[in-house]
Amino acid sequence: MASALAKKKREAKPGKGGRKIRVLVGKPGLDGHDRGAKIIARALRDAGFEVIYTGLHQTPEMIVNTAVQEDVDAIGLSILSGAHNHLFPKVVELLRKKKMGNVVVFGGGIIPDDDISGLRKKGVDRIFTPGTTLSEIVDYVNKRVRPRA
Amino acid sequence: MAVSAKEVLSGDIQAAARLMRDLDDEIPSAHRTLKILYRHTGRASILGITGAPGAGKSTLVDCLTEHLRREGKSVGIVAIDPTSPFSGGAILGDRIRMQKHTLDDGVFIKSLATRGHLGGLSKSTIDIVNVMDAMGKDVVIIETVGVGQDEVEIVKVAHTNLVLVVPGMGDDIQALKAGILEIADIFVVNKSDREGADRTKLELETMVGMNTYREGEWEPPVMAAVAQTGAGVPELLSEVERHWKFISREENLLRYRREKARVELLEILKKKLIDKAVDDLSRNKVLDHLLRDIVNKTRDPYSIAEQVVDHRFDFPLEAEPGKGKGRRRGRT
Numbered sequence: 001m002a003s004a005l006a007k008k009k010r011e012a013k014p015g016k017g018g019r020k021i022r023v024l025v026g027k028p029g030l031d032g033h034d035r036g037a038k039i040i041a042r043a044l045r046d047a048g049f050e051v052i053y054t055g056l057h058q059t060p061e062m063i064v065n066t067a068v069q070e071d072v073d074a075i076g077l078s079i080l081s082g083a084h085n086h087l088f089p090k091v092v093e094l095l096r097k098k099k100m101g102n103v104v105v106f107g108g109g110i111i112p113d114d115d116i117s118g119l120r121k122k123g124v125d126r127i128f129t130p131g132t133t134l135s136e137i138v139d140y141v142n143k144r145v146r147p148r149a
Numbered sequence: 150m151a152v153s154a155k156e157v158l159s160g161d162i163q164a165a166a167r168l169m170r171d172l173d174d175e176i177p178s179a180h181r182t183l184k185i186l187y188r189h190t191g192r193a194s195i196l197g198i199t200g201a202p203g204a205g206k207s208t209l210v211d212c213l214t215e216h217l218r219r220e221g222k223s224v225g226i227v228a229i230d231p232t233s234p235f236s237g238g239a240i241l242g243d244r245i246r247m248q249k250h251t252l253d254d255g256v257f258i259k260s261l262a263t264r265g266h267l268g269g270l271s272k273s274t275i276d277i278v279n280v281m282d283a284m285g286k287d288v289v290i291i292e293t294v295g296v297g298q299d300e301v302e303i304v305k306v307a308h309t310n311l312v313l314v315v316p317g318m319g320d321d322i323q324a325l326k327a328g329i330l331e332i333a334d335i336f337v338v339n340k341s342d343r344e345g346a347d348r349t350k351l352e353l354e355t356m357v358g359m360n361t362y363r364e365g366e367w368e369p370p371v372m373a374a375v376a377q378t379g380a381g382v383p384e385l386l387s388e389v390e391r392h393w394k395f396i397s398r399e400e401n402l403l404r405y406r407r408e409k410a411r412v413e414l415l416e417i418l419k420k421k422l423i424d425k426a427v428d429d430l431s432r433n434k435v436l437d438h439l440l441r442d443i444v445n446k447t448r449d450p451y452s453i454a455e456q457v458v459d460h461r462f463d464f465p466l467e468a469e470p471g472k473g474k475g476r477r478r479g480r481t
Contacts, residue, residue, distance in 0.1 A: 019174050020237075020264075045238035050262050055245030062251040066244065068163055069258055071170040098163065 019147040022072040026054040026063045028091065031081035036108070040076060043134040044141060060090040067095065067103060074104040074145040076137075084111050084119065092123035104145050108132065151178035154185035157284060162257070165284055169259055172276040183276055186283040191406075193225070193282040193289045194393055197307030199269060199329065202295025204313040205339040207246035209376040210292050214250055216386050217288055223255040225281030225289040229271055232262040239263075243292060257281060268302030269293035272420065275306055275413060296329060304332040305412040308405065309392045311385075313337045314353065316345035330356065333369045335388050341373035341381065367395055426457050 025041045027034050034056055041051045052070045054063065067075055075095075077088060088107050095103050107119070108128035116127045125144065128137060152171065156164035171179030196213075198206050207228065214224050228243035239262035250256040259281075261271040270293060281289045293303050304310055312333035336357075338350045353371045362368045370388050374381030396405055430436040442448035 020262075022170075041240050045233060045240045046236045048236045048238045050232075050239045050241060052260050053240055053242045053245065055242075055248060058248075058251075062248065065251050066258075069166050070241075070260055071163075071166040100163075 020050050021074070021141075021145055021147060022050045022052065022070060023141065023145070024052045024054065024063065024067050024070060024072045024075045026058050026066070026075060026077055027056045027079070028058050028060060028063060028077055028087040029079055029081045029083045030057060031079065032056055033080045034078070036080075037076075037078035039134070040078065040108070040137060043138055044076075047138045047142065049141065060087055060094055063091055064094040064098060064100075067100065068098060071148075072103060073148050074106065074141060076141075077105065077107040077109075079107065079109040079111075082110070084109065085115055088119055088124050089122035096123075100148075102148050106140070106144075108137075152182055154182050154189075154283075157182070157186060157280065158189060160284070165257070165280060166259075169273075169277045169280055172280070173261060173264075173271065173273040175273075180276075183279060186280060190279045190282040193278075193286050194309070195278060195282075195307045196288060196290045196389065197293065197303040197310040198290060198313065199293040199296055199303050199310065199332075200313030200337075200339075201315070201318065204295070204315050205376045206292050206295070206313055207243045209311075209313065209337070209339060209374070209382075210243075210290050211247045211249070212376050212379050212382045213290065213386060213389075214247070214256060215379075216382060218250075218253065218255055222287035223285065224250075224257075225278075225284065225286035226250075226256065226258045226292065227261060227274060227277055227281070227289065228258065228292045229261045229263060229269070229274065229294045231294050232264045234265070237264075257284070257286065263294055269296045270302050270306065275416060278306060305409070308396055309389055310334045311337050311389075313339050314349060315340045316343045316349045318349075334367060334392050335369055335385070336371040337385060338371065338373045339376055342375050342378075346373060367392065430457070 023044055025037055025044070027037050037053070041053045044051045052066065052072060054066055058066075063075065063077070075091065077084075077091065079087060084107065088105070092101075092105050095101055095105070101123075104125050105123065106126040106128070107124055111119075111127055111129055113129070116129075119127055126140060128140075152164045152168040157168055168179055168182055172183065198210055200206055210226060210228070214226065217224050226247065228241070228247075230239055230241045230243060232239045241260035241262060243260055244251070244258055247258055250258065259277060261273065261277065263271050266272040270291070274291065278289050278291060291303060291307055310332050312329060312335075314336060316338065330353075336353050338346055338353065340346070341350070350371055350373055357369055357371065360368075372381060372385045372388055374385050376382065396402060427436070430439065439448065439453055443450055443453070
């Protein structure tokens with residue numbers, strides 16, 4: 001009994017480094033402005049996360065396929081083209097189809113305030129608009145994102 | 150939830166991805182699954198790609214993958230980037246150059262961070278290559294972290310090692326140095342449309358020419374390529390295939406498999422022994438006491454390490470209050 005408990009305890013204990021939180025940072029759609037995304041990636045790296053950066057011009061399908069292969073806990077999407085109302089919910093929908101609905105999806109970019117509640121209703125956890133500080137984003141990921149079960 | 154070997158063998162991509170993550174995070178159940186999967190490994194050809202940062206490794210992996218896919222081969226890619234020694238975080242960006250394979254079911258890409266492991270690979274690389282092998286990938290490509298001169302661990306893991314060199318990286322003395330230049334099965338002078346490429350190629354050829362190769366021994370060719378455009382890549386790939394044929398000869402294959410088995414066993418043993426020793430020492434704060442003693446120069450780390458290895462682990466310690474043990478412990 002005692003040893004079974006000890007074994008269970010060991011099982012729950014991850015390796016030395018513990019579960020590392022993995023975050024995908026992606027640029028969906030056609031805009032080519034990735035400076036913001038790169039700065040976010042860097043800030044998350046400095047906060048101790050493993051960041052998978054996809055590069056530009058990703059379709060929602062590409063982003064979700066990458067999320068599957070890399071087994072990420074969260075996805076941060078950066079968009080400045082105005083196509084967020086289509087692309088963000090599409091990512092959430094595809095994740096759910098893959099039974100990965102527990103991946104936290106957040107986004108940022110030039111997003112009008114009026115669009116935010118609609119995006120949140122469709123499963124985007126949080127939207128960051130211009131003027132957000134890096135520490136706000138890091139704090140959010142720290143608090144909100146846990147390693148997926 | 151623990152991933153079963155059956156799920157991975159049935160081609161469940163998500164299960165395989167989860168298993169790889171578990172292995173990287175050192176979750177014990179993952180190693181149990183790997184024990185079962187191990188007997189399904191050994192079929193994939195493993196290609197290692199190494200070279201300095203910016204030499205074009207990711208771009209070459211992308212290009213090679215495209216050709217291999219055209220031949221109908223399935224491909225697994227393990228791409229390694231460095232972990233920040235300060236924050237423990239990492240940016241894994243090798244996929245940026247491999248985007249055209251993101252939607253191809255025949256390609257599985259896994260990005261890994263070194264997590265403090267030296268040698269150009271992550272600690273989990275061998276395990277993850279084994280999973281891809283068991284998944285039935287025909288070719289597994291390992292892209293090392295951008296390496297300098299001495300990060301040559303890849304040589305123990307891959308069947309065929311490509312070393313990428315770019316023109317203008319220093320004089321010919323660099324080419325005489327030991328280490329990374331000794332591990333190549335094939336040299337690739339990448340960005341060979343740049344000035345100085347011919348000279349770099351010549352220097353490498355001269356260096357290879359100075360070695361003596363016995364009858365039946367592999368002599369590394371020096372290939373020129375421009376990964377960005379794909380120039381020279383078909384020729385490179387045919388050299389890779391020639392090398393696979395070479396090591397597939399019975400006498401070579403047996404030697405290779407024995408060597409790989411040896412490395413695998415020793416690596417696992419190393420990991421387990423260190424983990425066990427640290428675990429044992431950490432109990433009852435023995436480690437803390439020992440570290441304090443080393444700092445105070447009342448003990449030296451050499452003797453402690455010897456005692457641990459020889460199971461003469463018998464350090465006088467103060468008993469912890471409220472606990473009936475800890476005075477002398479660890480005699481295993």
